[in-house]
Amino acid sequence: MDPTLGPPHGLSSVKYDLIIIGGGPGGCMAARTAARDGLKVLLVEKNNEAGRVTRFCSRSLRLGAGGFSSNAVATDENLKRISVTIEVGSQHHRIHLQNMPSDAVIDYRGELNPVFNETFVSPSGHSFSRFHSSRDIEAFVIDKEQLLQGLLAEASAAACEIRAGTRCQSIQDTPDGVSVVLKSDTGEAVLSARRAIIADGSFSPLIEQLGFNNGRSAGPGRLKFMSFVIDRVTFPFPELRRVRLCVPSLHPGIVNLGPWPPGMFQLSAAASVDADISLPEVLNKFLTNSPFSEIFAGSTVVAKQACNMDRRPAIRDAARGNVICVGDNAAFAETAIKGALGCGFTAARCSKEAIERGADGANALYNDYWQHAFNYFSREYNRRVAGVRDFTQALQDAETDILFEWISRHGVSGLPNDIIIENRHQLEQELPEICAKLLPRDRDSVGRQPAH
Ligand SMILES: Cc1cc2nc3c(=O)[nH]c(=O)nc-3n(C[C@H](O)[C@H](O)[C@H](O)COP(=O)(O)OP(=O)(O)OC[C@H]3O[C@@H](n4cnc5c(N)ncnc54)[C@H](O)[C@@H]3O)c2cc1C
Known part of the structure; x- marks a missing residue:
């Protein structure tokens, strides 16, 4: 950071460059990145122990660009911005966020449980898998707490201040910087900073307060x-x-x-x-x-x-003024762990850029990343995944057996919706009644389900 930069005009009591709210994967990655970049950073986490995971998560870190509800849509190319590879080592492993600067890498010291495929099984035991081959590792189930604790240790080593047991009650964004009200066992404090990153997860009252949810519809519920x-x-x-x-x-x-x-x-x-x-x-x-x-x-x-x-449509511009929203709070349902890591890294870099060169360009950079890292904003993607009724809601047990037997007999692999769309003409001829239930004429009411 440029040491000649003074505090922004009118906010002489600014103590921090950046306050980060929330110590999940998004907040921890942002904290480590910003602290290593030389910003003066405070991370606050409401849980008494930072790096503890209290919200349920299946902890599967998907490799490559895959992850959400379709393997097949061309716009999934955009997911490459949150593509992950893992370098397995004897002492520790390295998680690389692809298509990002080379320091978007995490040393991870926890367990890695490889997952080779996903197999869908019908009541009578007919089955098919998501991937054609079970030889490649599709994901690792990881120890999420180890991941977070590693990032926090690195943030701390880079002089990031971490306050656990501290909840951010409210936040204000002014042209001169942000101020936050923090509450802990020892009382309340108001702190200010040039910028904030809000990484507080789903159902965020803070982004609601700042108006990020204005105009955001409730979505499929x-x-x-x-x-x-x-x-x-x-x-x-x-x-x-x-x-x-x-x-x-x-x-x-x-x-x-x-x-x-x-x-x-x-x-x-x-x-x-x-x-x-x-x-x-x-x-x-x-x-x-x-x-x-x-x-x-x-x-x-x-x-x-x-x-x-929550399955509200994603916020389009997740960076505004002096604040960047990171991870699940701004997403459709979730960013997943790797998505939150990618957002956290990018938000930290854009915060530094904003401090050094002004907020407008930096916010535009973040918003471009956000809109292209995930395919929430792709009409083609949404049309495709909304085009098929969920088979578990449309079919009876016996029909599920017939469909799965058909898929298995034809040696097809993939996610159910992708398989149904790609084989619809053959299915219409060979299983017309089942097909009519899965691909109704009025498809507008059908929502997308996250796949974990
Ligand atoms: C059922 C389920 C299964 C999932 N399974 C997977 C999976 O297998 N793989 C995968 O990649 N993803 C999975 N996810 C998604 C994944 O858990 C999230 O996408 C990811 O953790 C989001 O990270 P985040 O940093 O945005 O938020 P979070 O991980 O939610 O972290 C937010 C942090 O902010 C803190 N906080 C909140 N409010 C405040 C406040 N006011 N002040 C201070 N601190 C605050 C919270 O205590 C928390 O530590 C799953 C999600 C669900 C619901």
Whole structure:
């Protein structure tokens, strides 16, 4: 940073260059990047221990550009801005954010659990997989707390001040800088800075306060999630896959089974918050009284976790004035871990740029990144993923078996919606009744589901 730069006019009490609110992947990555770039940074985290994860997350770090609901749409090219590779080492591993500056790399010292494929299974056991080959690693289930703690240690080593147990109550953005009201056990304080990064996750009251949500519609509504952590499972498929159990009569959605470090598994399900569905009951049924109960014979549920996810359309301009929104607070549903890391890195660089050269250009840089790193803004993408009804809601168990048997017999792989769209003409001829249910004429009311 240019040491000759004084505080902005009219804000002589500015102590920090940058205040970062929230210590998830977005905030921690922003803190480390900005501190290493020489900014004077404060990170505040409301949890008493920074680097602790309290919101449920399946912790799967997808490699490459893949991740959201479609493997096939051309605009997924844009996801390359948040493409990830992992260099596996003996002492530690290196997570590289591709297509970004070479210092967008993270030393990670936690466990890596490779996931080779995702397998969708029907009530009678017909199955197909997301990827044609199960030889390549698709994702790693990681220890998210280790990831965050590593970033925080590096931020701290670069002189970032970290205050845990400190909640940001409110924020004001003025032409001269930002001021935040912070609350902790020891009382309240008002601090100011040239810029702020808000990385406080979903349901953010702070971005609401600043007007970022003005004009943002409610979207297809909220989802509720429930996850059981279980100690052992007899996998019906080769180990280290993620399995999607599909029994529409037990749950009009997919029930996911996958690894949960260290050495455990998680069984999870989602539903609209408005649906009269008890997710604990659904998961208990899958454990004890479903076509898949044998998989869980002798397993114990060791923990249960729940959370909600908002599916509001993404904010188009996530950088405005002296504030940049990072991660889930501005996203459609979620940015995922790798997306939050990418946003955090870019927001830190743009904050430095704003301090040195002015906010307008720097905010425009961030907004360009935000709009192209994810495909929330692509009409083609949204049209495609909205074009098919969710098979778990449209089909009965027997129809699901017929569809999965067809997919398996034809040796097709992919996500269900991609498969249905790509093979629609053949499906229309060979399974006309099922096809009519999956591809109704009026498709406007069909929403997109995040895929975990
Ligand atoms: C059910 C579910 C499963 C998921 N599974 C995966 C997965 O397998 N892989 C994947 O990549 N992603 C997954 N995600 C998404 C992933 O968890 C998020 O996209 C990612 O954590 C977003 O990071 P973030 O930094 O934006 O926010 P968060 O991780 O939510 O972090 C926000 C932080 O801000 C703190 N905070 C909030 N308000 C304040 C305040 N006022 N003051 C101070 N601190 C505050 C919070 O305590 C928290 O530490 C999943 C999400 C859900 C809901």
